[in-house]
Amino acid sequence: MEAEQRLAAYRAKKRREEHINKVAQSVQSFFTFPRLRYKMTMINVDEQASEQHAPLLNEKHEEMDLSDSESEDIECCVPTYITIITYILYFVLWITLYLIFLKLQFGLVYLVTSALIGIYLNTRTSKRKKNEISAYSVFNKNCESIDGTLKAEQFEREIRMGPVAFR
Numbered sequence: 001m002e003a004e005q006r007l008a009a010y011r012a013k014k015r016r017e018e019h020i021n022k023v024a025q026s027v028q029s030f031f032t033f034p035r036l037r038y039k040m041t042m043i044n045v046d047e048q049a050s051e052q053h054a055p056l057l058n059e060k061h062e063e064m065d066l067s068d069s070e071s072e073d074i075e076c077c078v079p080t081y082i083t084i085i086t087y088i089l090y091f092v093l094w095i096t097l098y099l100i101f102l103k104l105q106f107g108l109v110y111l112v113t114s115a116l117i118g119i120y121l122n123t124r125t126s127k128r129k130k131n132e133i134s135a136y137s138v139f140n141k142n143c144e145s146i147d148g149t150l151k152a153e154q155f156e157r158e159i160r161m162g163p164v165a166f167r
Helices: 002-030 034-052 054-064 068-076 081-103 107-121 152-161
Strands: none
Touching (some): 081 107
16 A cells, blocks of 8 residues: 555656656747757757667767767857847847937947947957867968868969869
């Protein structure tokens, strides 16, 4: 009898936990965009599979593991509806102030000043992450350039011997 009561209490506890998880997931899915929701679901499925079948999938997951910086990028780049509403409100505030400055005949000054502030706020002023390659090859170790950069040597080879020369 006592074992049945404990089993019933355990099952009730598990049902409550499942219900709470479902509610949390539905709230999270309401506040995220579908494409990013799919990516987050795939990451969660991958994590659950690795927990359940760790010995079997150990080699496979070593190749697929996200580094800390990649997982931080995914988490920090998940825009929510609240974030979008906040940006819309900022834009409405900017337009309102612009109209006020137009009435005061300082519209151009406001426009130029806000453009300069926007440029400053949208440039990264923090330090580069470890092993991050800069777009400017002079800042990289051994002046290594990024993929897709047209170098003078490559351009010269293509001019002299045609596009097949770089292979």
